[in-house]
Amino acid sequence: MSLTADDSRFVWHPFTPMQAYASEAAPVIVAGEGFDLIDESGQRYLDGVSSLWCNVHGHRVPEIDRAISGQLDRIAHSTLLGLGSDASIELARQLVERTPGGSGPRLLFGQRFDSCRSGTENCLAVPASVRNGRRGTGPVRWPLGSLPRRHDRIGQPGPDRSVSFGLRAVAV
Incomplete structure (x- = not known):
């Protein structure tokens, strides 16, 4: 079987209407180089979403690849x-x-808090950090309309477009 046929048969793509996807013969990506994705026929596509925000520096950046390989030579993951x-x-x-x-x-x-697919430790990280941050201070309460303005967010500018609505409550 081809990769395209196996893709339709075995893979469920998130946020994708699968009937339409199967009939469109979407490209199957097999490689990346710089800011390009490369499909199984060699066709190149601009990776305009940085492989869903995970790859903002491009694909196969030698300095990053060396750092990842060096880490994998020691250990892949430890909690x-x-x-x-x-x-x-x-x-x-x-x-x-x-x-x-x-x-x-x-x-x-932790990983992105909207992608808790790889373990509950990531889903529990935000509530735990809120509890630890408030430890010893008691509940935090502000009169309506007087929440302090925060300027310490680290990440991409603009609104949060994650798919996790519950954790936004602690992002005040």
Whole structure:
């Protein structure tokens, strides 16, 4: 069978009307280079959504590929649930040192909170961080209309377009 046939038979694509998808013969991507995606026939497409925001520097960037390979040579993954890791500690140190004053908050690492497919630890990270952030201060209450303006969001500018509505409640 071809990749296209196997794609329609075995893969459910999120946010995709599958009947229409199966009849369209959508390209099957087999490689990426720079900002291009390459299908099985060699046709190139501009990756205008950075492979859904996960790849803003392009595909196969040598410096990034070397860093990933170097990490994989040591360990692919280790949880931060009760354990530390050299890579997360070094990244947190560098990010905190870059905050104004160089003594910013501790960092919470996790995957995008709207993609809790790879484990409940990511789904639980936001409520846990809110509890830890409020520990010792009691409940946080502001009179209606007097919420402080926040300017410390780290990420892409513009509105949050994630698919998780429940976690937006803590993004005040």
